[in-house]
Amino acid sequence: xxxxxxxxxxxxxxxxxxxxxxxxxxxxxxxxxxxxxxxxxxxxxxxxxxxxxxxxxxxxxxxxxxxxxxxxxxxxxxxxxxxxxxxxxxxxxxxxxxxxxxxxxxxxxxxxxxxxxxxxxxxxxxxxxxxxxxxxxxxxxxxxxxxxxxxxxxx
Amino acid sequence: xxxxxxxxxxxxxxxxxxxxxxxxxxxxxxxxxxxxxxxxxxxxxxxxxxxxxxxxxxxxxxxxxxxxxxxxxxxxxxxxxxxxxxxxxxxxxxxxxxxxxxxxxxxxxxxxxxxxxxxxxxxxxxxxxxxxxxxxxxxxxxxxxxxxxxxxxxxxxxxxxxxxxxxxxxxxxxxxxxxxxxxxxxxxxxxxxxxxxxxxxxxxxxxxxxxxxxxxxxxxxxxxxxxxxxxxxxxxxxxxxxxxxxxxxxxxxxxxxxxxxxxxxxxxxxxxxxxxxxxxxxxxxxxxxxxxxxxxxxxxxxxxxxxxxxxxxxxxxxxxxxxxxxxxxxxxxxxxxxxxxxxxxxxxxxxxxxxxxxxxxxxxxxxxxxxxxxxxxxxxxxxxxxxxxxxxxxxxxxxxxxxxxxxxxxxxxxxxxxxxxxxxxxxxxxxxxxxxxxxxxxxxxxxxxxxxxxxxxxxxxxxxxxxxxxxxxxxxxxxxxxxxxxxxxxxxxxxxxxxxxxxxxxxxxxxxxxxxxxxxxxxxxxxxxxxxxxxxxxxxxxxxxxxxxxxxxxxxxxxxxxxxxxxxxxxxxxxxxxxxxxxxxxxxxxxxxxxxxxxxxxxxxxxxxxxxxxxxxxxxxxxxxxxxxxxxxxxxxxxxxxxxxxxxxxxxxxxxxxxxxxxxxxxxxxxxxxxxxxxxxxxxxxxxxxxxxxxxxxxxxxxxxxxxxxxxxxxxxxxxxxxxxxxxxxxxxxxxxxxxxxxxxxxxxxxxxxxxxxxxxxxxxxxxxxxxxxxxxxxxxxxxxxxxxxxxxxxxxxxxxxxxxxxxxxxxxxxxx
Ligand code: SF4
Ligand code: SF4
Ligand code: SF4
Ligand code: SF4
Ligand code: SF4
Ligand code: FES
Numbered sequence: 001x002x003x004x005x006x007x008x009x010x011x012x013x014x015x016x017x018x019x020x021x022x023x024x025x026x027x028x029x030x031x032x033x034x035x036x037x038x039x040x041x042x043x044x045x046x047x048x049x050x051x052x053x054x055x056x057x058x059x060x061x062x063x064x065x066x067x068x069x070x071x072x073x074x075x076x077x078x079x080x081x082x083x084x085x086x087x088x089x090x091x092x093x094x095x096x097x098x099x100x101x102x103x104x105x106x107x108x109x110x111x112x113x114x115x116x117x118x119x120x121x122x123x124x125x126x127x128x129x130x131x132x133x134x135x136x137x138x139x140x141x142x143x144x145x146x147x148x149x150x151x152x153x154x155x
Numbered sequence: 156x157x158x159x160x161x162x163x164x165x166x167x168x169x170x171x172x173x174x175x176x177x178x179x180x181x182x183x184x185x186x187x188x189x190x191x192x193x194x195x196x197x198x199x200x201x202x203x204x205x206x207x208x209x210x211x212x213x214x215x216x217x218x219x220x221x222x223x224x225x226x227x228x229x230x231x232x233x234x235x236x237x238x239x240x241x242x243x244x245x246x247x248x249x250x251x252x253x254x255x256x257x258x259x260x261x262x263x264x265x266x267x268x269x270x271x272x273x274x275x276x277x278x279x280x281x282x283x284x285x286x287x288x289x290x291x292x293x294x295x296x297x298x299x300x301x302x303x304x305x306x307x308x309x310x311x312x313x314x315x316x317x318x319x320x321x322x323x324x325x326x327x328x329x330x331x332x333x334x335x336x337x338x339x340x341x342x343x344x345x346x347x348x349x350x351x352x353x354x355x356x357x358x359x360x361x362x363x364x365x366x367x368x369x370x371x372x373x374x375x376x377x378x379x380x381x382x383x384x385x386x387x388x389x390x391x392x393x394x395x396x397x398x399x400x401x402x403x404x405x406x407x408x409x410x411x412x413x414x415x416x417x418x419x420x421x422x423x424x425x426x427x428x429x430x431x432x433x434x435x436x437x438x439x440x441x442x443x444x445x446x447x448x449x450x451x452x453x454x455x456x457x458x459x460x461x462x463x464x465x466x467x468x469x470x471x472x473x474x475x476x477x478x479x480x481x482x483x484x485x486x487x488x489x490x491x492x493x494x495x496x497x498x499x500x501x502x503x504x505x506x507x508x509x510x511x512x513x514x515x516x517x518x519x520x521x522x523x524x525x526x527x528x529x530x531x532x533x534x535x536x537x538x539x540x541x542x543x544x545x546x547x548x549x550x551x552x553x554x555x556x557x558x559x560x561x562x563x564x565x566x567x568x569x570x571x572x573x574x575x576x577x578x579x580x581x582x583x584x585x586x587x588x589x590x591x592x593x594x595x596x597x598x599x600x601x602x603x604x605x606x607x608x609x610x611x612x613x614x615x616x617x618x619x620x621x622x623x624x625x626x627x628x629x630x631x632x633x634x635x636x637x638x639x640x641x642x643x644x645x646x647x648x649x650x651x652x653x654x655x656x657x658x659x660x661x662x663x664x665x666x667x668x669x670x671x672x673x674x675x676x677x678x679x680x681x682x683x684x685x686x687x688x689x690x691x692x693x694x695x696x697x698x699x700x701x702x703x704x705x706x707x708x709x710x711x712x713x714x715x716x717x718x719x720x721x722x723x724x725x726x727x728x729x730x731x732x733x734x735x736x737x738x739x740x741x742x743x744x745x746x747x748x749x750x751x752x753x754x755x756x757x758x759x760x761x762x763x764x765x766x767x768x769x770x771x772x773x774x775x776x777x778x779x780x781x782x783x784x785x786x787x788x789x790x791x792x793x794x795x796x797x798x799x800x801x802x803x804x805x806x807x808x809x810x811x812x813x814x815x816x817x818x819x820x821x822x823x824x825x826x827x828x829x830x831x832x833x834x835x836x837x838x839x840x841x842x843x844x845x846x847x848x849x850x851x852x853x854x855x856x857x858x859x860x861x862x863x864x865x866x867x868x869x870x871x872x873x874x875x876x877x878x879x880x881x882x883x884x885x886x887x888x889x890x891x892x893x894x895x896x897x898x899x900x901x902x903x904x905x906x907x908x909x910x911x912x913x914x915x916x917x918x919x920x921x922x923x924x925x926x927x928x929x930x931x932x933x934x935x936x937x938x939x940x941x942x943x944x945x946x947x948x949x950x951x952x953x954x955x956x957x958x959x960x961x962x963x964x965x966x967x968x969x970x971x972x
Contacts, residue, residue, distance in 0.1 A: 065256035083365035
């Protein structure tokens with residue numbers, strides 16, 4: 001009696017397996033897919049490498065308020081602030097980030113920094129190919145994350 | 156005032172009648188929010204944040220102006236009060252920019268905190284906000300008008316606290332604004348007290364503006380390196396690419412000897428630390444005659460080999476006595492102590508001195524044996540009557556001037572001033588006496604009853620009568636007094652009861668340099684080398700022959716009679732005007748932070764750490780000892796202490812004899828601190844064998860999550876911390892405490908960051924003989940923005956100095972017309 005039930009159970013399980021085997025594949029064909037993303041697909045909400053945004057005048061949005069660094073649970077944001085001068089204006093406010101580093105050895109992509117930012121200066125982009133054999137490469141600097149001015153005009 | 160009992164939020168509280176409710180509540184741990192109330196300044200009642208409900212009174216009352224009386228009943232938190240405070244904030248925020256993310260005050264702003272607490276973050280106004288550009292009032296002070304909440308703290312701080320009255324209110328009602336005295340700029344003492352008092356980010360300082368945020372800094376409390384008052388200063392230090400950098404100085408926690416006071420030098424004068432002129436590599440003069448950067452190892456080897464060779468040479472121009480050592484006015488006590496011990500035991504010479512700015516030796520000589528007669532800086536804030544003879548505290552001792560003003564305001568202290576030229580403090584004086592420049596000595600004679608001593612000077616007799624009628628008196632005198640003049644003045648005062656003395660000197664640790672025995676004839680604690688007492692045993696091969704003074708050393712060097720000069724943190728060639736070429740024959744070693752006139756002609760230059768980059772203790776001119784902590788970091792430099800130990804080691808000296816560290820280094824001081832503020836009284840007892848005490852690392856050491864490190868406190872109170880490193884200056888402090896009679900320290904207080912007064916009265920009388928030569932004293936007379944070599948290399952101070960000079964020029968001309 002119990003043997004028959006066991007066989008029935010196995011048969012039912014395997015039927016699902018075989019059925020799924022014959023369906024078309026659902027996973028993304030990364031990295032062998034087509035296009036610049038080589039087959040990777042993103043949901044809009046995906047949290048990848050950060051981007052530092054610019055405002056409509058091309059000035060940096062970040063005002064170096066350090067709130068993202070304060071919010072960061074893994075303590076991976078390092079900022080040095082400096083003040084804007086008439087001759088050299090970097091952000092629209094009095095202060096800008098002279099140095100802005102994120103240490104991707106430590107970042108856990110929690111998105112707290114994005115939430116903390118009062119000026120929407122930092123956002124999660126979709127960059128995800130961050131692996132490296134050299135840990136020092138994983139400390140990204142402001143230049144690595146800042147969106148280029150050109151991308152503003154292109155938009 | 157008798158104590159009264161009243162009720163706050165259902166709790167019975169007791170306080171002296173007439174105490175302000177807000178103060179009584181704060182003492183009891185009940186916090187009442189306040190914007191305009193500032194302890195110590197006059198009451199304003201301008202902000203209405205502190206409103207509370209008092210029983211049987213129809214309207215809400217301001218806690219900052221209500222004085223407590225028997226039986227009153229108050230409520231400090233209720234929906235009604237919350238609503239009132241919320242409404243107040245809403246009005247304040249009506250035209251407030253809300254730029255907290257960029258505002259310097261963000262994170263420590265009282266308005267931000269209160270908005271967070273009471274809400275009202277959303278404004279009901281729909282009108283556009285009225286924006287005004289930020290104004291630069293001076294190289295130190297900036298004003299951002301929309302952020303100002305008109306609490307008038309700055310106005311009162313500058314007027315009452317500083318007696319400068321540079322800030323005022325222009326216009327009325329809703330267009331009232333804070334305005335500087337120069338219209339669009341400030342002509343003032345640039346102390347920055349207004350910036351510190353401002354509860355919001357309306358007043359900001361040039362040094363700190365937009366650099367970082369409060370929570371990103373480490374806050375290190377140490378001692379100001381500029382004048383002889385020794386303010387405790389909290390340095391905000393932030394991490395930068397190449398070490399740690401100081402970005403702010405303040406004392407907002409109001410702790411320590413100075414409360415919240417700092418002058419421009421303590422608040423803004425720290426950028427010398429990052430000056431481009433800093434020495435960062437050891438330099439050795441090469442065959443071509445130029446100074447060449449070398450490694451530390453090489454430089455130390457060169458110095459120790461050469462010094463050893465000179466000391467051991469048997470020729471006429473050799474031996475210890477052919478080496479001269481000159482110490483510093485800004486190093487720590489431990490370094491000074493070590494330097495003279497190094498000179499006396501390792502080099503074997505009594506040729507040790509420093510550039511004396513004040514005749515402390517004569518002062519201590521006069522005070523020896525009379526306990527409780529030396530005033531602490533704290534006494535200047537409470538003394539009922541003060542006699543100030545000479546000196547100009549407002550310029551040269553800003554903290555002393557602040558204390559006297561506070562004392563005058565709060566306690567109506569009676570101030571008597573006798574100087575040869577008018578000083579600003581006369582505005583607080585009850586009586587003044589204008590002396591001839593040479594008249595200071597005669598003043599003592601006059602005060603003691605010799606009518607003819609002063610000749611014909613107006614009011615002299617009434618002045619004397621008033622001074623003599625005082626029941627207690629604090630006598631503060633300046634560098635006009637030296638040698639015998641000090642002795643006779645102190646003798647006059649000692650004859651009366653309740654007279655205390657203070658002697659004003661320059662530089663952060665001039666007093667410490669003298670106390671620690673940087674003198675050719677006096678050992679630490681002013682023990683003469685001729686009768687060394689306990690030092691005979693402690694210091695092997697100590698010579699009892701007094702050595703040369705600093706000018707004598709330079710002269711001997713010029714004549715070629717001195718084979719080597721070892722100079723730490725001082726510039727004698729410039730100070731004494733020595734011809735640099737004449738010193739060519741001597742081997743000159745200089746340890747300093749800048750390439751001074753002396754360093755430029757040296758054979759070896761060793762880059763030293765400044766006071767903000769090392770630990771130890773310093774003694775202010777009143778004899779108050781305070782702890783110095785390391786704040787900044789600079790690659791390449793070493794503290795003088797470490798350099799000396801390394802050189803002694805290089806010369807083959809037993810480093811353990813020089814700095815008692817490691818096992819067996821602990822000896823319990825024979826006399827324990829007089830007033831230990833903990834609940835046990837340590838009995839002085841020798842611990843026969845300390846073999847049982849090992850480095851008790853880990854375990855109970857190290858405070859976790861805010862818990863006090865009780866084991867460490869216990870060890871510190873008994874002086875039992877194990878010193879593990881020969882470079883630990885506190886190991887030398889243990890020895891100082893053991894050997895120097897006036898340095899019996901209340902360690903618990905010292906390590907908690909408080910000042911501990913030393914007692915020159917403990918110096919044995921019998922041992923003091925020879926008075927020092929008065930002409931050796933070279934007062935520095937630094938003003939509000941100058942500080943010797945340090946000041947020249949501090950950009951902020953140089954800028955302030957030239958700014959103040961440039962704006963006061965036209966005024967002087969106008970007065971001359
Ligand atoms: S990214 Fe945003 S939160 Fe971070 S410092 Fe810049 S403005 Fe502030
Ligand atoms: S003053 Fe305070 S509330 Fe106003 S912007 Fe600055 S931090 Fe924010
Ligand atoms: S810096 Fe000092 S003297 Fe100048 S306005 Fe402010 S409080 Fe007054
Ligand atoms: S500047 Fe600051 S201290 Fe002065 S009134 Fe305005 S808010 Fe108060
Ligand atoms: S210079 Fe003197 S008064 Fe000014 S902060 Fe430093 S110790 Fe205090
Ligand atoms: S603190 Fe009482 S009215 Fe401002």
